[in-house]
Amino acid sequence: xxxxxxxxxxxxxxxxxxxxLKLLSASLFFGLFLGxxxxxxxxxxxxxxxxxxYGYSYLFRGTPLLVQIFIIYFxxxxxEYLRTTFLWVILKEPYWCAIIAFSLNTGAYTxxxxxxxxxxxxxxxxxxxxxxGLNKIFIFTKIQIPIAIKQSLPAxxxxxxxxxxxxxxxxxVTLMDITGVAKFIISTTFRPVEVFIIAGSIYLxxxxxxxxxxxxxxxxxxxQ
Amino acid sequence: xxxxxxxLSVFASLFLFSSTLSADTIRIATEGAYPPWxxxxxxxxxxxxxxxxxxxxxxxxxxxxxxxxxxxxxxxPALRMRKYDAIMxxxxxxxxxxxxxxxxxxxxxxxxxxxxxxxxxxxxxxTPEGINLSIGGNDVKxxxxxxxxxxxxxxxxxxxxTIHQNFLESGDVGSVDVRTYKTQDxxxxxxxxxxxxxxxxxxxxxxxxxxxSGKDVVLVGPTFSGGHFGNGVxxxxxxxxxxxxxxxxxxxxAQLLKDFNSAIDKARKAGKISELATKWFGFDASM
Numbered sequence: 001x002x003x004x005x006x007x008x009x010x011x012x013x014x015x016x017x018x019x020x021l022k023l024l025s026a027s028l029f030f031g032l033f034l035g036x037x038x039x040x041x042x043x044x045x046x047x048x049x050x051x052x053x054y055g056y057s058y059l060f061r062g063t064p065l066l067v068q069i070f071i072i073y074f075x076x077x078x079x080e081y082l083r084t085t086f087l088w089v090i091l092k093e094p095y096w097c098a099i100i101a102f103s104l105n106t107g108a109y110t111x112x113x114x115x116x117x118x119x120x121x122x123x124x125x126x127x128x129x130x131x132x133g134l135n136k137i138f139i140f141t142k143i144q145i146p147i148a149i150k151q152s153l154p155a156x157x158x159x160x161x162x163x164x165x166x167x168x169x170x171x172x173v174t175l176m177d178i179t180g181v182a183k184f185i186i187s188t189t190f191r192p193v194e195v196f197i198i199a200g201s202i203y204l205x206x207x208x209x210x211x212x213x214x215x216x217x218x219x220x221x222x223x224q
Numbered sequence: 225x226x227x228x229x230x231x232l233s234v235f236a237s238l239f240l241f242s243s244t245l246s247a248d249t250i251r252i253a254t255e256g257a258y259p260p261w262x263x264x265x266x267x268x269x270x271x272x273x274x275x276x277x278x279x280x281x282x283x284x285x286x287x288x289x290x291x292x293x294x295x296x297x298x299x300x301p302a303l304r305m306r307k308y309d310a311i312m313x314x315x316x317x318x319x320x321x322x323x324x325x326x327x328x329x330x331x332x333x334x335x336x337x338x339x340x341x342x343x344x345x346x347x348x349x350x351t352p353e354g355i356n357l358s359i360g361g362n363d364v365k366x367x368x369x370x371x372x373x374x375x376x377x378x379x380x381x382x383x384x385x386t387i388h389q390n391f392l393e394s395g396d397v398g399s400v401d402v403r404t405y406k407t408q409d410x411x412x413x414x415x416x417x418x419x420x421x422x423x424x425x426x427x428x429x430x431x432x433x434x435x436x437s438g439k440d441v442v443l444v445g446p447t448f449s450g451g452h453f454g455n456g457v458x459x460x461x462x463x464x465x466x467x468x469x470x471x472x473x474x475x476x477x478a479q480l481l482k483d484f485n486s487a488i489d490k491a492r493k494a495g496k497i498s499e500l501a502t503k504w505f506g507f508d509a510s511m
Contacts, residue, residue: 074410074413074414074417077413077414077417077418077419078413078416078417083417083418092418092419094403094419172406174381174403174404174405174414183297183384184384184404186297186301186385187297187384187385187389188320188385188390190300190301190304190324191301192298192301
């Protein structure tokens with residue numbers, strides 16, 4: 001153990017944590033909307049609509065995140081036509097490629113979490129709303145969505161933690177997140193053990209915070 | 225009972241397979257992703273200048289060798305952990321690396337160069353053909369100044385943990401936006417995709433890629449050697465002091481260094497290094 005190396009690399013890794021947290025929050029933000037959108041499509045009675053949503057979730061849950069990020073970053077970059085369109089402004093940047101890949105991936109998982117949460121809502125609750133004369137949109141936004149969110153909190157907390165670890169793949173497309181900076185430090189010091197231990201501890205600490213936040217929310221929104 | 229026997233024999237055979245390597249086999253690591261130095265054929269076999277040279281060195285040493293594949297970014301740490309005994313992976317001999325490992329004498333010379341896509345504004349940079357950073361002088365200073373001006377505000381891509389990255393981050397060419405990749409393949413991909421304004425690697429890595437891919441990748445500026453670029457490419461070995469110079473492991477490591485040095489002498493005298501270099505690089509890069 002090289003204590004001096006630990007002391008010098010800690011601040012560098014800590015500043016890289018900002019990049020990791022930015023990637024995580026942006027992906028979760030976009031992923032939540034994608035997830036909600038596709039969960040609603042899944043519940044649609046039209047086979048074509050629900051089949052499309054199922055296809056999306058199947059595709060992104062069935063392939064490794066690393067493959068997805070490589071296809072979006074290196075794969076799309078090889079299509080010459082794409083490089084002449086406005087899309088290239090976004091796809092040129094590794095940061096946006098990573099966020100697109102992460103959002104699509106977490107969106108697929110989130111859609112499954114929300115779909116199953118919607119399905120656990122007892123028909124009686126919705127019928128009760130209807131008998132009070134509430135309209136469909138009101139029932140959906142004020143009754144179904146709040147219940148679904150409450151139901152899906154434990155599973156969604158898990159998804160946040162998985163996504164946090166997933167962001168480490170951003171380093172494969174040149175981004176300097178925690179893992180990227182750790183690899184950079186190792187490339188000059190040749191000491192992987194110390195550096196990866198600190199990097200791992202930072203991930204662990206973020207997980208600890210996420211875990212407790214979800215636990216707090218679960219408690220707060222528990223049925224009385 | 226029968227099941228128990230089957231399970232036991234499976235474990236026994238796994239154990240036997242893993243121990244077929246005798247302690248005296250020399251394990252040599254290469255990256256398999258840096259053509260023409262070392263790469264993989266379409267059927268996944270390791271090929272290249274260093275793969276063939278490694279086999280010849282083992283013949284001269286009269287030792288059994290096994291060539292193993294290792295990602296570049298873990299190359300030196302894994303050597304130090306005794307996952308293998310030697311590195312032959314286009315690794316330049318530098319002072320920075322010498323702090324943690326040792327090197328045999330150099331077997332080949334490598335010059336680095338910047339590359340851009342045809343039509344880039346960086347084309348036609350007027351510099352000498354090659355500069356040696358160890359020698360220095362006014363020509364070198366003027367060339368570095370020209371490059372600094374040309375690269376200002378540009379994104380330059382290179383492989384992580386290489387002499388090329390060290391050079392770009394040394395400040396010799398100002399503060400360029402350096403982007404690093406796990407493999408040279410990925411550097412080539414992003415250079416052609418237009419995400420990099422320029423890339424820095426061994427000159428042969430670009431000419432090899434341009435030839436095989438048919439992409440318009442061209443070399444610009446001078447070729448670089450000396451200084452951050454080290455003094456040729458050698459076999460990377462463990463320092464005998466790492467496991468104690470008097471210990472059995474340390475003695476084995478010290479002996480390996482001697483063996484590799486004399487094998488390189490023999491290969492050089494026999495003209496083998498020149499022959500292989502000419503075959504893979506198209507010119508005699510031996511030293």
